[in-house]
Amino acid sequence: MTEKTPTEVPRLEELLADAPSNWGKWGPDDEVGSLNYLGPEQVVSAASLIRSGKVFTLQRLIGDPQGDPVWPGRTPATRTQIYDESTWDRDDAPQFPGGLHYADDKIDAFLQGSTQYDALGHVWFGGQLWNGYDARTTVGGMDVASVEPIARRGVVGRAVLLDMARYRGKKTLESAETFTHEDLLACAAQQGVELRKRDILLIRTNYLQLFYDLGDAFYEGFCEPGMVYSPELVQWFADMEIPNLVTDTIANEVTTDPNNGVALVLHNALMRNLGIAFTEITDLEALADDCAEDGCYELFYAAAPLKVAQGSGSPVNPVVIK
Ligand code: UVW
Helix, strand or coil, rough: CCCCCCCHHHHHHHCCCCCCCCCCCCCCCCHHHHHCCHHHHHHHHHHHHCCCCCEEECCCCCCCCCCCCCCCCCCEEEEEEEECCCCCCCCCCCHHHHHHHCCCCEEEEECCCCCCEECCCCCEECCCCCCHHHHHHHHHCCCCCCCCHHHHCCCCEEEEEEHHHHCCCCCCCCCEEEEEEHHHHHHHHHHHHCCCCCEEEEECCCCCCHHHHHHHHHHHCCCCCCCCCCCCHHHHHHCCCCCEEECCCCCCCHHHHHCCEEEEEEHHHHHCCCCCCCECCCCHHHHHHHHHHHHEEEEECCCCHHHHHHHHCCCCCCCECC
């Protein structure tokens, strides 16, 4: 592809002018969007997928000694020890009846600096967020469409793992490598799993392995691999009533669309317009190995981000049970 100069890059207003939208579908005050597709029926049905009792947790370590992969411009979390046994070496250490000592610490972290749910209002264009909310409602904190309603609701349903790295016969997908919904369907067919309406999609690229392998060089010419925008892909997500897109990359889609030069198109087409919840930076490695071994790619999935008032996102440790 020849790189487009900024003036040639279309505005999102133009690119997504005729794109499907779920604004208003769940009322004027809705803040959880396509998660409305996951009701009691989906939860009960997903519970029937629990057969072996194997449990997988999908969060990456916060404060990993190897480093925390974050979107450029964000900094990894720092953890500070406040109290530990050395606190009681000091004469002025707090004394408690009975001789209690304890450890306390705190973290300074971007809410999107680890495995996380994005709030539906996390990204926007043209001055409007999910459901048509005014973008000025983000000033100083998210007044609407924050992560809090997602955290209160929780996310439970049938998930399907689509192992795009194995499907393409690669250890990891490459920088800027793209795939479409047709590729997802072909991957599902090869894995022998049916994609159903209202499925939570877990997509594995194993791209973040390169963060651990390459160090700082990982960020040179930063362009993650991932799904690429097309009107057909967006319509497929709308028709399939996908509630939640979960991937193991930092931003869930190819960073810059090779066809038009626009950044994070699907954040807008899927999250802002359709209200699909985005879960990013998950660790799908142990789960993917297990699925490759037992051939079972349909899963019970449960997750709830932290209840952060006015947060644009929040860490989460999703749980998958087989
Ligand atoms: C951006 O939208 C910039 O980041 P995230 O990958 O956290 O959604």
